[in-house]
Each structure stands twice: as C-alpha cells, then as structure tokens.
Amino acid sequence: MPHEPAAFDPERFRREARAVVDWIADYWSSVAARPVQSQADPGWVRSQLPTHAPESPEPLEAVLADLDRVILPGLTHWQHPGFFGYFPASTSGPSILGELLSAGLGVQGMLWATSPACTELETLVLDWLRELLGLPDRFASSGAGGGVIQDSASSGVLCALVAARERATGFPHATQRPQPDTRPDPRALVAYASTATHSSVEKGLGIAGIGRDRLRRIPTDAAEAMDPTALATAMEADVRAGLVPFFVAATVGTTACGGVDPVPQLADVAGRHRAWLHVDAAWAGAAALCPELRGPLVAGADRADSWGFNPHKWMLVNFDCHALWVADRGPLVQALSTQPHYLRNAASESGAVIDYRDWQVPLGRRFRALKLWMTLRMIGAEELRRRIREHVRWAGEFAGWLAADPRFELVTPPSLSLVCFALRAGDGPTAALLDRVNARGRVFLSPARVAGRLALRLAIGGTLTGRDDVAAAWGELSEPA
Ligand code: PLP
Numbered sequence: 001m002p003h004e005p006a007a008f009d010p011e012r013f014r015r016e017a018r019a020v021v022d023w024i025a026d027y028w029s030s031v032a033a034r035p036v037q038s039q040a041d042p043g044w045v046r047s048q049l050p051t052h053a054p055e056s057p058e059p060l061e062a063v064l065a066d067l068d069r070v071i072l073p074g075l076t077h078w079q080h081p082g083f084f085g086y087f088p089a090s091t092s093g094p095s096i097l098g099e100l101l102s103a104g105l106g107v108q109g110m111l112w113a114t115s116p117a118c119t120e121l122e123t124l125v126l127d128w129l130r131e132l133l134g135l136p137d138r139f140a141s142s143g144a145g146g147g148v149i150q151d152s153a154s155s156g157v158l159c160a161l162v163a164a165r166e167r168a169t170g171f172p173h174a175t176q177r178p179q180p181d182t183r184p185d186p187r188a189l190v191a192y193a194s195t196a197t198h199s200s201v202e203k204g205l206g207i208a209g210i211g212r213d214r215l216r217r218i219p220t221d222a223a224e225a226m227d228p229t230a231l232a233t234a235m236e237a238d239v240r241a242g243l244v245p246f247f248v249a250a251t252v253g254t255t256a257c258g259g260v261d262p263v264p265q266l267a268d269v270a271g272r273h274r275a276w277l278h279v280d281a282a283w284a285g286a287a288a289l290c291p292e293l294r295g296p297l298v299a300g301a302d303r304a305d306s307w308g309f310n311p312h313k314w315m316l317v318n319f320d321c322h323a324l325w326v327a328d329r330g331p332l333v334q335a336l337s338t339q340p341h342y343l344r345n346a347a348s349e350s351g352a353v354i355d356y357r358d359w360q361v362p363l364g365r366r367f368r369a370l371k372l373w374m375t376l377r378m379i380g381a382e383e384l385r386r387r388i389r390e391h392v393r394w395a396g397e398f399a400g401w402l403a404a405d406p407r408f409e410l411v412t413p414p415s416l417s418l419v420c421f422a423l424r425a426g427d428g429p430t431a432a433l434l435d436r437v438n439a440r441g442r443v444f445l446s447p448a449r450v451a452g453r454l455a456l457r458l459a460i461g462g463t464l465t466g467r468d469d470v471a472a473a474w475g476e477l478s479e480p481a
Contacts, residue, residue, distance in 0.1 A: 035441025045074040081464040085446035087283040088461035091318035094378035098371030112353035113345040122369035133288040136302040139325035147325040148359040153282040154200035156308035156324040163331040164276030168246035191247035194226035196254040224259025245273040253284025256448035258415025263300025285309025333358040391417035391460040417460040427454040443473040
C-alpha cells in the first residue's frame with residue numbers, strides 16, 4: 001500500500017497535533033487581549049495569502065505563522081469574554097476533544113450498519129439530554145419518537161416542515177396510498193409563526209417547496225410572545241378560504257429579545273386543525289437544565305410534534321450541534337427515507353435499528369454525538385446548570401444597573417441571560433452608542449428591532465465570560481460619550 005507520511009503518519013500526527021493543541025490553548029489564554037471584532041477591511045485576508053494552491057508540502061510551522069499573521073486578525077472572536085452579540089457559540093475543552101475524536105475516527109454513520117456505536121451513542125445521549133431538560137416521555141427513543149442531532153436549528157425546522165407536509169398531504173411518497181385519493185393538495189398548505197420567529201422557518205418553507213409566501217406572520221405582544229387569539233383567527237380564515245393549516249412554529253426564546261410563546265395555548269389552536277406544532281428553543285432551551293427555570297421553557301412540549309434546541313449555543317458544545325426530538329418518527333422517516341440498493345443491509349431491513357440518514361437532509365453524517373457525550377460526561381449536568389444560573393444572575397445585575405441610570409431603559413424585561421435595552425434619547429443616540437462601544441473592541445453587542453424601536457442586546461453565555469466582563473460592558477456603555 002502506498003504510504004503518504006503527511007496524510008497519515010501516526011508519529012507525525014502525534015507531534016503536530018500537540019503543537020496545534022498548544023496553539024489553541026495559547027489562543028484561549030490570550031484572546032481577551034484582542035479586539036472582539038475583526039478590524040480587517042474587505043479583501044484584506046485574501047490579499048495576504050497566495051493566489052494559487054501550493055504544489056509542494058509546507059511545514060505546519062508555516063501554516064501556524066499564517067494563522068497568527070492573517071487569520072486571527074481576520075476573525076471576530078466568538079470565544080472572547082467580551083462577546084455579547086448575537087447568541088453565544090459556547091465551546092469547551094471536552095467538546096473540542098469530542099470533535100477531534102470524531103475526525104480522528106473518521107467514521108460515517110449514515111446507517112446503523114455503517115457504525116453501530118455512532119447511531120446508538122446518539123440515541124442514548126439524546127435520551128439523557130431529554131431527561132435532563134425535563135422534556136416529556138413522548139420524545140424518548142423507547143416510544144414512537146426520539147432524538148437526532150442536526151447541524152443547526154434551521155435544518156431542524158426544515159425536517160419538521162417536510163415531516164408535517166408529508167403528514168398533512170397523506171404521505172404521497174408512501175407505497176400504500178389512500179383509496180380513493182382524498183389527499184389535500186400541497187399547494188393549499190399554510191404555516192404560521194409570529195412576527196418575531198426566526199427567518200429559518202420562512203427559508204424552510206421555500207426549500208420544502210411550499211413557498212415562503214405560505215407563511216402567515218402572527219402578531220406578538222410587546223415581549224414578542226405570539227398572540228394565540230390572532231393565530232386562531234388566521235387559521236379559521238384560511239380554512240374558510242379552502243386552505244389547509246399544517247404547521248405552527250412556536251418560539252421559546254426569540255432571537256431579538258428572548259420572548260417566549262404561550263406554547264400550551266398555541267397547542268390548543270394547532271390541535272383543532274391537526275397542524276404540526278414545532279417548538280424552536282434554539283438558545284433558551286439549554287436553560288431547561290435548571291428545574292427552577294424550566295417551567296415556561298418546556299410548557300406545552302407534551303403536545304408538540306417536534307422540539308429542538310442548540311447545545312452549540314449555551315451548553316458548552318462547540319458548533320455545530322442541534323438536538324431535535326420528534327414525538328412520532330414515522331412522518332419524518334416517510335418524508336426523508338430512500339432505499340437505494342447499494343445501502344441495503346440486513347439490520348435496516350429487520351426494522352430493529354435506527355438509520356439516521358432517514359432523519360436528516362444529507363445522507364452522510366459524522367459522529368457528532370461524541371462531543372455531546374464528552375461534554376455531559378466530563379463537565380457534568382451540575383456544572384452546566386451552575387454556569388447557566390450564574391449567567392442569568394449577571395443579566396439580572398446588569399438590568400439593575402441599567403434601571404438605576406435615567407439615561408437608559410429596558411426595552412423588554414430581561415429574558416434568562418439576555419438583556420434588551422436602549423437609550424431613552426431614541427434610536428439615533430442608541431445606534432451611536434453601539435457603534436462607539438463596539439469600535440473600542442473590548443466588548444461586542446448586537447442590535448435588534450423590538451416593538452418598532454432600536455434595541456441593544458447583551459447576550460451573556462460565553463465560556464470565558466465572567467462577571468467582571470459584564471461589569472466592563474456596563475462600564476463601556478455608561479461612560480459619557
Ligand atoms: N431559531 C432561533 C430562535 C435563533 O435564535 C436562531 C439563531 O440564533 C436560529 C433559530 C437559527 O439557528 P441555526 O444557526 O442553528 O440555524
């Protein structure tokens with residue numbers, strides 16, 4: 001067999017991997033001293049690198065030197081302790097080691113048969129996680145449902161949408177079709193989400209062939225919670241017009257200000273029309289680890305068809321990792337299953353195993369469960385809870401500092417570890433404050449439009465963020481211009 005040392009020499013890998021791990025550890029130790037946001041002008045990164053790919057191998061040292069010289073200045077440092085913009089992409093040592101092991105093993109778990117441990121560990125850790133979050137038994141793999149890891153919340157809602165489409169249209173791709181054919185026309189389907197719902201629902205409707213224009217945007221209250229009466233009215237009007245309400249997307253923790261939809265009431269309305277109820281708890285879901293925060297986060301989950309959140313946001317699992325549970329895996333598998341001859345095997349045909357290729361858009365899949373497993377095992381649920389509680393407490397303190405300063409006001413009450421606020425002087429001064437603070441590079445916040453006005457978002461949750469960094473953010477914001 002030809003031997004290619006650079007590609008697959010265990011001794012060389014051992015040496016170089018150590019150097020890369022050292023480089024990462026040095027990065028974590030020094031990231032706080034860098035400006036949070038990249039200062040690079042468009043095109044600068046590319047201008048610093050060769051136009052053509054190398055013909056001959058280069059040493060690792062040369063690559064690491066370019067990482068220092070070009071790549072780091074071209075990054076916004078999501079792991080910087082002063083990163084408060086968007087939602088966090090919190091990472092951790094154990095999770096990164098899980099990612100490394102996944103790459104090192106290099107297995108592809110599209111079928112149970114292509115690596116049984118890849119499938120069975122995923123099923124197990126999602127059962128563990130379901131229990132830790134206090135999600136209902138209907139999502140357990142021992143019943144009709146179960147969990148799957150997707151790359152992102154956007155993929156999670158897309159899978160829920162195609163499963164719901166399949167269910168609503170009488171499984172047109174199933175071999176046994178109803179006789180006579182009474183299936184609703186897919187062109188009559190309508191989905192519902194609030195005006196504060198993440199754009200992934202609209203995008204998913206486009207990808208699923210239902211059409212972005214088939215999304216009804218339901219109004220919310222001032223804290224971005226969907227109005228269930230308005231939802232009921234919209235669905236009834238569509239039924240009268242001969243349309244078929246098939247999907248309701250509820251949000252637990254809206255992107256702008258962390259609003260929480262009244263899922264139990266939405267479940268009542270969705271249930272009347274037999275519409276699929278999906279709960280998107282992308283960011284806030286992690287807080288359900290804490291029993292005292294859980295109540296509103298999992299309320300109504302016992303009547304949801306699917307429920308998903310991102311351990312890669314606020315649960316110390318490095319990007320990407322979205323956990324999606326379905327109450328009935330039948331429609332999902334019906335929608336996404338393919339049976340090409342070259343993938344046929346006895347285990348799949350026995351029906352006794354899960355083949356996760358039928359629970360996602362791509363065929364192939366990597367061993368993502370390892371990083372979730374290692375995070376849960378090496379950090380432990382109690383430490384994950386402790387960190388979330390700390391972040392929520394700091395957000396409360398920050399909101400208290402704001403409330404005591406007459407120049408500022410809260411735009412909505414703090415939601416878990418997210419604070420949404422503005423200057424009383426209005427949008428112009430608020431925008432100028434954001435620009436000024438972000439330009440200094442010590443902290444980074446992001447803007448949002450909430451209730452028709454500009455708000456600044458302080459989202460606490462970074463792995464390296466401490467209370468001092470939250471206090472520093474307040475120092476930067478409250479300093480006179
Ligand atoms: N849903 C909500 C509520 C979000 O806040 C986000 C992103 O922040 C998403 C979905 C999309 O997440 P992803 O990047 O995993 O697709």
